[in-house]
Amino acid sequence: MSEPRIDYAAVFRDLPGAVLLLTPQFMIADVNDAYLRLSGRERDRLIGRSLFDAFPDNPDDPEASGQRNLRASLRRAVSTATTDTMALQRYDVEAPGRPGVFEERYWSPVNAPVLGPDGEVLLVIHRVEEVTELIRARAETDDGKRDRLEADLYTRARELQEVNDRLRAAHARERQVALALQDAMLPAPRLVGHHRAAVRYQPAIGALNVCGDWYELEDLPGDRMAVAVGDVVGHGLAAACVMGQLRSALSAAVLVADGPARALEVLGLYAHSVAGAESTTVVQAVIDWTAHTITYSSAGHPPPALLRPDGHVEFLDRATDPPLGVRPDHVARPEAHTPFTDGTVLVLYTDGLIERRREDIDIGLARLADSLTRHRGADPEALADALLTELLPPDGTTDDTALVIIRL
Template sequence: MTDTAIDYEAVFQAFPGVVALLTPDLVYADVNEEFLRVVGRTREQVVGGDLDDLFPDNPNDPRASGMANLKASLYRVLATGERDTMALQRYDVEPPDRPGHWEERYWSLVNAPLTGPDGKVMLLVLRVEEVTELIRAHGRPSGSRSRALEAELYTRARELQELNDRLRQAHSREREVALALQEAMLPDRRQVRHHHRAAVRYRPAVGALNVCGDWYDLVDLVGGHRVGVSVGDVVGHGLEAAGVMGQLRSALSAASRVAEGPAQALDVLGRYAHVVDGAESATAVTTFIDFDRHTITYSSAGHPPPVLVHPDGRAELLDGATDTPLDARPDPIPRPQADTSYTPGATLVLYTDGLIERRGEDIDTGLGRLADALARNRDQDPEALADTVLLELLPPGGATDDTALVIVRL
């Protein structure tokens, strides 16, 4: 084989399993011959078509969720760049020559990324094995014992599917409650005098269990025209993380109103986090903006640095006062604090790591991507800029971590 090039196109077409290639927009880029044989379609009917348009869920089954589950798995692959093996899926098929007739089928699926030189996912590889015959008692003359075993497998598969449905519903309810709790505890930007200068966004992670503890806060400060702007991140998922997030946000909001500066506010928050279960390794960054003096005072507890975009497009990382996460020390010591000045018309951006971090990628790459997007779009008003940043930086199907974003026009 060393003297002969391998024809990978021929290998792809001859592969005995069902294989398809999808674009990041979930459009069929190519399929192999086995795929066409199993689904009973021609290449012209499949290639170039949307995933769910070609193969919709059975409209006669209100519990049908096969396509939704497949899309969620594919979005996870896009977001993480890692292979995703799905649980056994029931997905009914409508034969092209029998419209309105749905055949019950069971499938085992594995989805994998195909990345380019830049590390981004260029294509999604969908590998499918039909296992219907292994779990369905179809009455072939294979002996009573074999038929009984097949019937037992079929029953167990049904029970597993029903259990998965119940778990998915329970997880969905927990997610809804956690999201409602999280949104109720996040402040409205209109609570501050300079709210017209600010835009806030919160995007939950994709997946039923991925509600996390990201938060933001805007608060009027005593003395002059000053505003405190903060973001933070609690480790964990679900209701517990949302609850811890609410406690830390409220504590920092109260501390900021009476603290001499952001470092002291984080000192107080760190001591409070020491007695809050679930606050371990939480991070936060807070900034005090003085609109009269055109200064920003800031301090960070293990959080990614804010970005100050100057009117000329220069992006400055406010990383001169970075310290350990909250509750990292048994006996807290005073945290560092730094100041910087700005020209009116500049933009201050605070965010959580879901906006910039990607698995297998250096964080500096994500920071550079953020700085570039902010510089290119700096003339947009805060609301439009917030939408643009999320559109350019978040994966198409959403991130696997929550994202909080605050943009203030100075």
Template sequence: MRQPQIDYAAVFHGLPGMVALLTPELVYVDVNEDFERLAGRTREQLLGRYIFDVFPENPNEPAAAGMRETQASMLRAVATGERDTMAVLRYDIEDAARPGHWQEHFWSPVNAPILGPDGRVVLIVHRVEEVTELIRARGGPGGDSRARVLEAELYTRARELQEVNERLRQAHAREQGVALALQAALLPAPRPLHHQAAVRYQPAIDALNVCGDWYDLADLPGDRVAVAVGDVVGHGLAAACVMGQLRSALSAAARVTDGPAQALEALDMYARSVDGAETTTTAMAFIDWGGNTITYSSAGHPPPALLDPEGTVVFLDQATDPPLGAGPEHVPRPQARTSFTEGATLVLYTDGLIERRTEDIDTGLARLADSLSRHRQLDPETLADALLADLLPSTGTSDDTALIVLRL
């Protein structure tokens, strides 16, 4: 059956209710017919103009906040790439035919971002419902006073909700700052190793932008290095605090044990005494440059990827056990060993890099292998950036991502 040709411009202009398109700089680029009619402005008076030049605040209402709150909502949509729904607000409009005369209006606005191919906001859809008559309400004979009481009550409740919403946003911003500072303190800056290494931490788009993923690199006696990544279940400050404890414990265990399996066994015993550490996953590898070998062990974590100079990718999945504290009692953990060719690349990562709710994990692993093979000639720093660009959605994910890229 042939699909009908849809004139989306005609659909836009015929939409019921007021709808406008603005640039991220809040300049009108299009409005539908209802917007022209209800706002009392023609397209020529709107298009190409800054919104608040067309609709300034009513100077006769010193306490009016419609312009400030509308601007804040639109800029939030631009900054976050997410829809922002406002509480009902009063925003008077100057009569275009009678300058200096203001008409009282109440509006219910929604500001929704439109993203371009690069994930940046290119337009804002500004949809507004005119609710002035609802606010005023009809009360029948002698009902004018009751109508004004209802108007005042509805408007007061809307303002209170808007103020509560703003306080919550401010509190979230403060807690987010604390969380990010904590995350930065807990994830060590990689010290210069005598081998090429790059690390990345990509925060989630929600949950205070901080979760429980970590990475660690440590020099060991001899020509060896230990690398590890881990993922604590949960989000927010609590997960970050658990992450800090486990990362430090594993880093210490790596320095006093003979291999990654023993280090994970020690971490497993420690995790059983830490609230919130249950089912944490982690992968660790000891790299021995003298013998060109990698010894690795995994506690329920996605397998490290080994990229040879020719572009072949092998996932190190021969020593995987359940996550920390998942079993009823402590048991020895397995480890495996593989050789590597000089110039190969070892990549450890957390599940945020490869897992998507609508996909099988093998799809994510295949995507990682393809990206590694295509970018095999890049240095570790550039390769780390390329992996994040290839594998993470431009709009962000609901899980954070930790990544280590080590040239062998």
């Protein structure tokens, strides 16, 4: 029985897939009927033409890359003599009978070489499957998903806004409670013995930024006064509560301790038992008007300023140690003494008065010294107001400021 004769030309024409036969120079050697139907072209308008002359890029699309990508794939197929499958490709096609009008089209191309007996590439089979409708359907689906997503995001944004409004209201209430607590715990201006101090407390801006700054003045036996300023790490009601505990503990310790350093040692031991008290800074000074001396000790706090009658400013920084609760073991804290003459002004403060973001602390200290010198003739109340006006930003700071001024 003889084998049936197969008309391969007829098979090629009737292939259900759209196929072009190209020479290695990418000239169109043949085209099947499916390709003609898909492209809307006539056979005699394609045979013998360059593929890229027959199907140019859209000249009105500066980002068109179909021709470049197809040429690269064909070259790989010819140079490697292996099939090259392209990724999904946009390649716009000129509409039949409408010269210059290009339709957006998407294709899935495969380029397969046909080899001769010597292994050389004789032809390239360029098979394409159009997926334009699939892409459009997917885009419409994506648009629907996008619309639903946008609606969902809008709803979530509204919900988040409502949560934020409630949080702001809660924070505002917390701020009011913290301010009331600080105001109740901080002593009002009063005579200590027969000496008067000017005191100021300037809260930070923002609902969450009420901090744990405090000051304390105590009358000691023998025409002496204890004055302290401290700063608890953190913000809000929790910091204000810690501040109250530390202030009360230091107030009791300084009445019985042998000097400021011993009082801070007791406070440091107590701070280990108070959650949130770690890294608190505080400076304690004892003024002795009989001996005309100031004895002081600092736990990581900015140094007190001493304004001499001639306008010279001295910072008391010879007895500085780490903040409370930093050391795991008890270590004796340093203590220093400095003499003063009548008319000298002692200024204790928290870091909100001098520190600014991205600025060295020495700049803030120099700014404080300059302001003190210029206002050296002012009484303590006027001097306190001048320092707050000149040194704090007009729109407020994110840190509290406590200030104590005493004319010695």
